[in-house]
Amino acid sequence: MSAADDDIKEQKHPDTKEAAAKFWHSFQQEREAIRQSISDLCTQSRSSVSSLCDKILEQINDLEKKLIEATIYLPPYDQRQLTLQVKSLNEELSNQRSILMPKSKFSFKSRKTAAISTKSTSTTGTVPSQAQPPETSSVKESALSTMSPNFKIITLHDEQGKYFDIKSLVASDADNKIVDFQLSNLTDCIVNLVSTDTVIGAIHIKNLKNTLIMSSPVGSSILSHGCERCVFLVGCHQFRIHDSIKMKIYLHVTSHPIIEDCREIQFAPYTLAIDGLEQMFEKAKLDQSINHYDKAEDFKWLKQQVSPNWSLLQEQEWKKDWPLNIKDSSQESIKRILDDIVKLKG
Template identity: 35%
Template sequence: MEDEENTKPNQIPDQSLQKKHQLMLERLSNRHQTRLETRKVDSLDSSTSAFLSRFNDSKNSITSHLQTTTDPSRLPDISASISALEKLVAENSYSLPSYEVRSSLKTISDLKQNLENLSAQLIPKKKFAFKNKPTKTQTQIPQNDVISEPNETKPKSNIWVRESPGFRDKQNEVLFRDFKGSEIGEFTLAGLDACEVRLVGCVNALFVNKLKGCKVYAGPVTGSILIEEVEDCVLVLASHQIRIHFAKSCDFYLRVRSRPIIEDCNGIRFGPYCMKYEGIEEDLEAAGLSEETGNWGNVDDFKWLRAVQSPNWSVLPEDERLGTVDLADLECGNGAS
C-alpha cells in the first residue's frame, strides 16, 4: 500500500513533463516547416526574378531590331530570337506563376505579330500559282535531307516559319521522319491536306500551320509546339509547352508539362497522350516528359476570361478516345490510322 502511494505522486510530474516535451517538439517542428516554406518562396521569387531579367533583356533586344531592321535577310535572325525567347518561357513555365506565363506569352505573340507586319513591308507578295494534286503515296525523307520551301507556296502565318526541315504543301500522303541520331532543332508541318504524319524521336521545337483533315503522331518535343490554323485534325503530341491558335473541330492527345493554351479556337477536344513506338520511353525520359502531369485536361483559353468553363474546348469522352497508337502497327497497315 505504501509503495502504491509513493508512486502516484511521481507519475504526475512525469506526465506533465512529457506533455511539455511534446509541445516543445511540435513548436520546433512548426518553426522548421515555416523556415522551409519561407526558403521555398524565396527560391521561387529568386527564380522568377532571374527569368524576368533574361526575358526582358531579350524582349528589348528583339523590339529594337524590329524597329530598326530594313534588310529582309535579317528577318530569320529575329525569328530565331523570338523562338529562343519562347523556348525560355517553355523551360521555365512549370515553375513560374501563371500570370507571369500569360504575360510572357502575350508579349511573344505581340512580337510575332510585329515580325509578320515587318515581313509584309519588306518582302513583296508572290503571285498565286496552281499546283497539281499528287496521288496518295508514302514518303520517307532521308536522315540528312533538308526540305526547301518554294517562296510562292510559303504559308502566311502569325508564326514566322523559317527554312527549317519539315513537310510542306502535301496532299493525301503518309509522311514519316525519324529524328534519332539527327541534330535537327526545329521541324515544320505546313500546308498539309489529308495527310498522315509520323514523327519518331525527339526534336527541340515543332511548328504546325495550315493543316486540314490530317493525323499527326509525334514523339516528344523538348521545347514548344506552336499550332495555327488546323481543322478536322487528330494530333498526338508531347511537349513542355503547347499553344494552339485558330483550331477548329480537332482532337488533341497531349502530354505537357505546363497547361495547354488555346486562342480563337472552337470545337476542340483533349485526351491523354497515347503514342507508342520502340524506344519512346527513353525519348520521353530524355525530354523530361516521362511523368504524366494530367495537364492535358487543364486548358487555358486566353479568349475566354469568365469564371465558367470555356465552351470552346472539352475533354474527350473515354469511349470516343483513340486506343494506343503504335507506329509498328501503322506501318503494317493495322491498328489506329
Template identity: 30%
Template sequence: MADTNRSLIEEFYASFNASRTDIASRLEVIGTAVSKSTEILDQLAVDVSKLRKELADATSFLPSYDQRQYELQVKSFEHSLEQLRVSAAPKPKFAFKRKAATPATNQTVSDAKKPGPATADLPSTASTIASNARALSNHTGQYLTSSSLPVSSSTAGSELTISDIDHCIVDLVSNQGEGSNAITAVHVKNVKRSVLLLPSMSGSAILHDVENTVLAIGCHQFRMHTSSHVDVYLSIPSNPIIEHCTHIRFTRYPTHLATSDSTAEASSTHLSVQDFSHIRATPSPNWKPLPEEAAIAEKTWPRALLRGDDDVESVLKRLLPPI
C-alpha cells in the first residue's frame, strides 16, 4: 500500500508541476501583452480548472502539507486570471453625470451609524497565527535551551519557528511537556553549522535552507527543502520527504533522547525517504542511511558535554557532518 501511494504521489507531482510551469509561463506572457485575448484567457481558465480537479482527485493519497501548498498555487492562478479578465474588460465610455443632491443631515448621521463591512470585525489571520507560535531566531555561537523560548499564550501547545541560527546548539528535548509547554509543530529556516535536539511532536516538521547541521526530532510528517550536508536522527510514522537537497543522511532517533516510548518506536519509517527531486526508479543520490559507525554515540551528545568545560564551537567541530 505504501509503495502504491508513493507511486501515485510521484506521478501526481510530475504531472502537477509540468502543468503548473506551463500555466505560469502562459500567464506571464499574456500579462505583459498589450491586448488580452479572451480566447487565451478562456483556455487558461479551462486548464486551471483541470489542475484543480487533478488536485481534488489526489487528496486521498497526498500528504496534508502538499495539499495545502498545491491549493495555494491553484488559488494564485485563479486570482491572476481574475485580474487579467478585469484588465481585459472594455473600459466604460466617459459621460457627464448630473450632480447628486446633497443628502439631508439626518441621513448623513444615519449612514455614519451604519456598521462597516463584516470583514472589518474579523481578526487578522496573521495575528491569530502569531499568537499561537513561538520563535527562536537570530542567534550565533550559543547554547540554547527551553529557557530561551518565549512563553506561549496558547493553552493547547504551540508551533515553533527556528530561523537564522548559526554555530549554535539548541536543546529543547527537556521542553516537551503538556499544554502550553508542548511543541506541536516546527518550522526551521536558514540554520547553519548547528545541532538541533528537538522533542517528539504531534505535528509536522518543515525545514528550508539548512546546511551542515545535525537534527534530532520525532514528528508526524517531515519535509526538507533546499538543504545540504544534514544528519537527521528521526522518528516518524510516515515517509520523510526531501526536495532540492543533497548529502542528507537519515537514522533512527536516539533512544536516550526520547521523551516517551513512542518517540523511538520500532515502526518508524525514517529510511523510507521520498525525494521529490529524483522521481525515478533508481535510488536517489541525494540521501542515504547514516552508517552506524558515523552516528553520534550516546555519551557524546552535547547535553552531557556542555556540563563540562567544552565550548560550543569545539563540540560542533566533533559532531557536524563532513562537507
C-alpha cells in the first residue's frame, strides 16, 4: 500500500488515528499500573502472593483482550509493539512469582527468548510518530529483530475456503524461533499449525466462522474472540474464549479454561496422536499429564450450578483422525472435510 493510499484511508476514517492514539495512551497507563503491582509483590506476605499473582494475571488477560478488540483500527506497528509489551508483562509476573514462590506452578512458563527487558519496553511509552503502512498480503510475517531476534509474529486474515499449512506460513529458518500466530476473519478455512520443528508461543484468534484450527502444543496462551461453528484442536497453558457460539474445543490445558459471553461450547480432550508428540509437549514446556479441559469457568455465570453455556463432548463423538496431510486443497475438498468435522452432529 502506497503513502497515497494511506492518506486516502485516513481521509475516509479520520477518527482512526485519534482512536489509536487514545488506546495507546490508556494501554500504557494500565500496563504501568500492572508493572507496579508486579513490583510490589516483593513487599507482600508470602501467603498472599499466590492470590495476588492470579489477580494480576487476570488484569494482563483483560488488557490482552482489549488489544485484540482494538486491532480493527490499530496500525500494524502499534499492534506488534503492544503484543510484545503484553508478553513482557507475562514474563515479569512469571519471573517474580518464581522468585517469591519457587516451588509453585504457574500457568505461563518462562519464555526467555521472547522476553523483553524493562529497559527496552520503557522507550515505547509514546505514540510512534509514523506507523508502518499495513502490508497488502493477507499472510504477514514480522521478524522483530530489533526487539527479539528469536521471535516472530505471523498474521493470517481475511481468507475464505482455503487450506493453510504451517510449513507454508513459517520461513525455513524459523526452527529455532518462537512464532506467534494472529488469525482473524477466516471463513470455511482449515489451518494446520502442527509441527515437530516450530515452537508456537501463543495464538490469538478473532472472528472465525466454520473453520478448523489444528495446532501443536503452545508455549503460552490461546485467546479466542468472536468465533462461530469452529473446531479447535489445541494445547496450551491457558485458554480463554469470548463472544463465541457453537464451538468444539479439543483441548489440553494446564489451567482451567475460561469462557465469557459464550453459548454452546463443547470441550473434549486433545486427541492429536502423531510421532514426536511427547517432544512437542516438552518444547512447549507443557505437562502432558495435566489436562483441565473439563473444568471450564464461565466468567458470566455466577450461580452455583454448572454453567449451561458449555458441556463435554461425549467420548463416542470424539474426533481422532485429523486431516494433517491434505493433498487436494480445492474449495470443494475443503468443504467436504469441514462438513465432516465442523458440522459433525452432536
